[in-house]
Amino acid sequence: MNFDLPPELAALRQQVRTFVDERVIPLEWAIIAEDKAGERTTLKALQADARAAGLWTPHLSTELGGRGLGVMGMCALFREMGRSSVGAAVFHCDAPDQGNMDLLAREASPALQERWLQPLVRGEISSAFCMTEPAPGAGADPSNLRTRAIKDGVDWVIDGHKWYATGGGTASVLLVMACTDEESGGAGPATLFAVPRDAVGVEHVRDIPTMAEPVLVHREAELRFHNVRVREEAVIGQVGQGFVLAQKRLVPARLTHCMRWLGLADRALELCKKQLETRTSFGKILSQHQMVQKKIADAVHGLHAGNLMTLHCAWMLEEGRTREARGYSSMCKNHVAKLLCDVLDDCIQIHGGLGFSDDMPFAQWYRHARAARIADGPEEVHDVVVARDWLAGKLTTLV
Numbered sequence: 255m256n257f258d259l260p261p262e263l264a265a266l267r268q269q270v271r272t273f274v275d276e277r278v279i280p281l282e283w284a285i286i287a288e289d290k291a292g293e294r295t296t297l298k299a300l301q302a303d304a305r306a307a308g309l310w311t312p313h314l315s316t317e318l319g320g321r322g323l324g325v326m327g328m329c330a331l332f333r334e335m336g337r338s339s340v341g342a343a344v345f346h347c348d349a350p351d352q353g354n355m356d357l358l359a360r361e362a363s364p365a366l367q368e369r370w371l372q373p374l375v376r377g378e379i380s381s382a383f384c385m386t387e388p389a390p391g392a393g394a395d396p397s398n399l400r401t402r403a404i405k406d407g408v409d410w411v412i413d414g415h416k417w418y419a420t421g422g423g424t425a426s427v428l429l430v431m432a433c434t435d436e437e438s439g440g441a442g443p444a445t446l447f448a449v450p451r452d453a454v455g456v457e458h459v460r461d462i463p464t465m466a467e468p469v470l471v472h473r474e475a476e477l478r479f480h481n482v483r484v485r486e487e488a489v490i491g492q493v494g495q496g497f498v499l500a501q502k503r504l505v506p507a508r509l510t511h512c513m514r515w516l517g518l519a520d521r522a523l524e525l526c527k528k529q530l531e532t533r534t535s536f537g538k539i540l541s542q543h544q545m546v547q548k549k550i551a552d553a554v555h556g557l558h559a560g561n562l563m564t565l566h567c568a569w570m571l572e573e574g575r576t577r578e579a580r581g582y583s584s585m586c587k588n589h590v591a592k593l594l595c596d597v598l599d600d601c602i603q604i605h606g607g608l609g610f611s612d613d614m615p616f617a618q619w620y621r622h623a624r625a626a627r628i629a630d631g632p633e634e635v636h637d638v639v640v641a642r643d644w645l646a647g648k649l650t651t652l653v
């Protein structure tokens with residue numbers, strides 16, 4: 255077993271790290287401020303530079319203009335990008351486009367790829383994944399799916415209500431999960447459709463006001479589909495395969511979240527060093543207080559464990575052991591999501607009133623990070639998967 259990165263990947267990782275440190279981090283607040291004012295000038299300039307440096311969509315295959323890195327390679331790079339909250343967007347590796355690109359590349363027909371994937375890869379359009387519905391529809395339990403697609407000649411007619419479709423308000427294409435059971439003229443419980451956002455009957459109800467400030471694509475759209483008519487060609491994969499495809503998308507996409515979250519948690523901890531080494535309280539600098547050291551140690555343990563879990567699961571996916579990787583990806587997602595929240599919470603605590611203020615980035619990052627324990631399936635559901643797989647002997651703790 256060798257934990258060293260291959261030299262070429264190590265060099266690429268260093269290139270991304272330098273780009274993030276020298277170009278992205280100094281401008282991240284300017285990018286966020288511009289975004290609030292409806293501007294993307296600085297982001298677009300950085301994206302152009304990332305592209306010129308050969309760092310655009312590195313996760314994609316070389317045929318699609320990426321570097322064909324594989325999941326392990328993505329780990330190495332996405333952790334670096336995640337050190338800035340806008341880093342992934344600069345390299346066009348942010349959710350949900352990144353997971354949607356991967357899915358379309360693997361499962362969509364050549365015609366759908368031509369129409370949606372190519373412009374998506376070039377960054378000319380954006381996409382959203384629309385699975386979750388307000389109660390009583392699908393959330394943690396996908397079997398509550400209410401959105402229906404009914405077969406009408408060569409068309410499908412989609413009717414339903416979705417929410418938390420990240421970026422759905424501005425996306426050009428919506429990947430929509432709908433029931434296509436036999437009653438609806440379909441072959442299975444659900445099918446995934448590529449629906450143009452401007453199709454007749456797609457209503458953008460609102461962007462949901464949430465705990466976190468909206469930033470870039472991270473605006474949570476509520477959408478209604480009023481008898482939206484799409485052609486047969488809009489089906490991604492096969493009719494009835496929707497849940498299978500969702501799993502294929504969600505398992506690796508979940509892992510890429512972990513990679514980005516690890517990067518942010520690592521940077522947050524690094525940012526504490528100045529406070530730990532300069533702030534004096536009760537005659538000692540903070541880092542000499544044992545209760546503070548405990549916080550540091552917990553964060554360091556958690557980061558290292560989360561990193562190894564992520565690498566291990568990435569290796570399984572790369573080996574094609576996708577089904578087996580599912581429990582590990584759930585474990586990883588829960589561990590890293592909780593770790594990120596805990597690290598940021600402790601960063602706030604270590605900085606006292608300063609940490610609670612927006613003079614430091616922790617509070618803002620925390621407001622976003624809190625979603626990690628809910629999005630992509632709440633942690634309880636992932637715990638169920640972990641327990642179930644462990645009981646069935648499918649998950650080994652001492653690999």
Ligand SMILES: Cc1cc2nc3c(=O)[nH]c(=O)nc-3n(C[C@H](O)[C@H](O)[C@H](O)COP(=O)(O)OP(=O)(O)OC[C@H]3O[C@@H](n4cnc5c(N)ncnc54)[C@H](O)[C@@H]3O)c2cc1C
Pocket residue numbers: 350382383384385386387392393394395417418419420474625628629630631632633634635638
């Ligand atoms: C920031 C953000 C971005 C998102 N982006 C997208 C997106 O792009 N596309 C998309 O389709 N969805 C998206 N989601 C939705 C997300 O996937 C759902 O919120 C999640 O799956 C949970 O569904 P729900 O909100 O309906 O919770 P519910 O299903 O109502 O569950 C509520 C709570 O009940 C508890 N619970 C549920 N089941 C169990 C169980 N079996 N055991 C114990 N407790 C349980 C949990 O505490 C859970 O949090 C996003 C969510 C957030 C917060």
